[in-house]
Amino acid sequence: MTYRLQGVFTAIADPHRRRMLDYLAVSDLTAGELAERFDISRPAVASHLRVLEDNGLVTITRQGRKRVHRLNPAPLLTIRDWLGRYEKFWDGRLDVLKSLVEGERN
Amino acid sequence: MDDIRRSVDMHAPITRVWDYLTDPALIAQWLMPNTFRPELGYDFQMDCPPGIGSSAPIDAKVTALEPPAGGRARLAYTWKIDKPPVTTLLDIMLTETDAGTRLDLVHSGWELAEPDRYVHDRHAHGWDHLLFNVLKSLLES
Secondary structure, eight states: OOOOEEEEEEEHHHHHHHHHHHHHHOOOOHHHHHHOOSOOHHHHHHHHHHHHHHTSEEEEEEEEEEEEEEOOOTTHHHHHHHHHHHHHHHHHHHHHHHHHHHSSOO | OOEEEEEEEEEEESHHHHHHHOOOOHHHHOOBBOOOOTTOOOEEEEEEOSSSOOOOOEEEEOOOOOOOEEEEEEEEEEEEETTEEEEEEEEEEEEEESSSSSEEEEEEEOOOOOHHHHHHTTTTTHHIIIIIHHHHHHHHO
16 A cells, blocks of 8 residues: 555644554554543544544554554655655765766866 | 765865855756855755656755855755655755865755644654654564
């Protein structure tokens, strides 16, 4: 599965959603258990969770009657890949710069 | 997120390397077509090649301009990416060496859209843990 970079960035740009990921990094939680940790309304918590879910950062599994939210850190790798493209970009550019300044001495 | 750091030793005088960093026609030869001018605070644009995450020209602003003096030079500019929206900083330092010039490049500021708000968040440490440790363990497994 591939994740959309822009969507993942947007998802983790919000402080509430980052805190939700923090909590889920420690343990799986239901929407209710998460809502207890925030001062915002339950519908607001639910909508944040939906954004996380839509971007693959959270998966929902059933445990008996409970719907449990679990962190899926894999989408964060798309950010790492994106940074990797820049690293390669600089390697290439600096190679060109080096050969240019070292060539045709004045 | 980690900074991108690169260091390259070049067999060329510092003034020549500096010219390639600050003359628009010379910058275009190794980096990108641009509207750069060597003036502190100057706003300019760079035409980003496809494939590194910015579809529009990159908006940039000169934030440090220290021409070669005493064996050192420094150039820095902001580098604003549209997808995803982040303003990064490119900082290039030159140091004279026996063999020529050493170039140290740091491309930093790969943080998220609202860093200021999060700095004051008491869970900032938790986020560091998530991004650095969870991600690190994923990458190294």
